Amino acid sequence: MTKGVCQFAINNNLWNYFEFALANCKQIKLLSGLKTCIITDQTSVDANKDHPCLKYVDDIVIKEDLDRNPSKRRVYDADQDRECKWFNWSRPEIGDLSPYDQTLLIDADLMIYDTSLFWCFDTEYDLLFTNQCHDATQQDKVIDYKRVYKHGVPLLWATVFYFRKNDNSKKFFDLWKYARDHNNYYSRLFNFNLNLYRNDYSQAVARHIWDANTEQADYFPNKVQAVSDNTKLVKINKDNFVIAYRSGSARFDGEWQMLKIPKQNIHFMNKFDLKRVAEDIISVY
Amino acid sequence: MENSIAEQAKANHNRQTALKVAKQALLERVQAHTILAQDGGVFQINEQTIGTLKSLIDARYENVIMLDANKNPIKIANPQDFLTKAIAKYQEALNEYHIAYEKLKRQRSAEQFIDD
Numbered sequence: 001m002t003k004g005v006c007q008f009a010i011n012n013n014l015w016n017y018f019e020f021a022l023a024n025c026k027q028i029k030l031l032s033g034l035k036t037c038i039i040t041d042q043t044s045v046d047a048n049k050d051h052p053c054l055k056y057v058d059d060i061v062i063k064e065d066l067d068r069n070p071s072k073r074r075v076y077d078a079d080q081d082r083e084c085k086w087f088n089w090s091r092p093e094i095g096d097l098s099p100y101d102q103t104l105l106i107d108a109d110l111m112i113y114d115t116s117l118f119w120c121f122d123t124e125y126d127l128l129f130t131n132q133c134h135d136a137t138q139q140d141k142v143i144d145y146k147r148v149y150k151h152g153v154p155l156l157w158a159t160v161f162y163f164r165k166n167d168n169s170k171k172f173f174d175l176w177k178y179a180r181d182h183n184n185y186y187s188r189l190f191n192f193n194l195n196l197y198r199n200d201y202s203q204a205v206a207r208h209i210w211d212a213n214t215e216q217a218d219y220f221p222n223k224v225q226a227v228s229d230n231t232k233l234v235k236i237n238k239d240n241f242v243i244a245y246r247s248g249s250a251r252f253d254g255e256w257q258m259l260k261i262p263k264q265n266i267h268f269m270n271k272f273d274l275k276r277v278a279e280d281i282i283s284v285y
Numbered sequence: 286m287e288n289s290i291a292e293q294a295k296a297n298h299n300r301q302t303a304l305k306v307a308k309q310a311l312l313e314r315v316q317a318h319t320i321l322a323q324d325g326g327v328f329q330i331n332e333q334t335i336g337t338l339k340s341l342i343d344a345r346y347e348n349v350i351m352l353d354a355n356k357n358p359i360k361i362a363n364p365q366d367f368l369t370k371a372i373a374k375y376q377e378a379l380n381e382y383h384i385a386y387e388k389l390k391r392q393r394s395a396e397q398f399i400d401d
Contacts, residue, residue: 121322125327137306257294
């Protein structure tokens, strides 16, 4: 039975996502020896064809129609913001795209620093979802929701997801694709924002239907540790990150303070900082 | 922009707040590092897991069943082996926490906080 970690990584107008994924592949390979796979498009591969970290990638899956419906979103670097394209349409097709029998799917912006997710390969679970996210600044100004909408479906974080290929998981993937393809309908039914397609939402909707509208499912006990995009990375030390965050009650309110987070698996929402972290991984270790 | 933000954060550094937030971040890491897969299930290792397991072993139960993190009943094939692994995992995580926390407590200035 094959086991491996998959990441989707499509470059956009601002970032080389493929390189973020390569940095993660390096970490995964050095920490655990697990197989690594990047699902991407040909343009992203060509842009990184001489990258030194390609040796840490076991499989590259090319999926050209990933950008069928690129979303546009505003991205933040502390106080500054810009607009970028966001290629996330193909995530529900992971059941067909993954070359492994057991797959841990992670976002390319969840930087891997430890092995605390890899226990999933030693369980008998068919599917494991993530329903807990922790804002490392402890302010919950940005990451403060547990449901897709107040009183709505419980939110899941597609950032970390595990599955074993079988009939049971296939049924879930069919539902996930259905929820994605009918995003318009479900956004009205469950009252979430339609402007931006989010896999967190479509996965949550699919799980909600799949489990017969109950909250019964199997989850990672791990919380996704996240640093929101209204913060700024100050320094990367050997064992930790020093991050500046605003201490006020609103998103861009209050004076700057410092926070220290030990190196562990962290979801960087500020992609400008993520670039620095990925470059650090590629160059330092 | 980056230097300006860093300078402002440095000027506003509040040791008590920084210590409190950093402590929570360390505790979150302990949580993540004390998860163990066993006999098909997944367990959050803590005082309760270790205590329950030890009690069942001491009471010489032949079939040790435990609820995993998703409340699924898991039959533990080798309870003593699981207990040994659980204690090792728990102590390793707490030892990391102890080292990082002691270091943190000694960082009195903003410069020390940033550089170490």
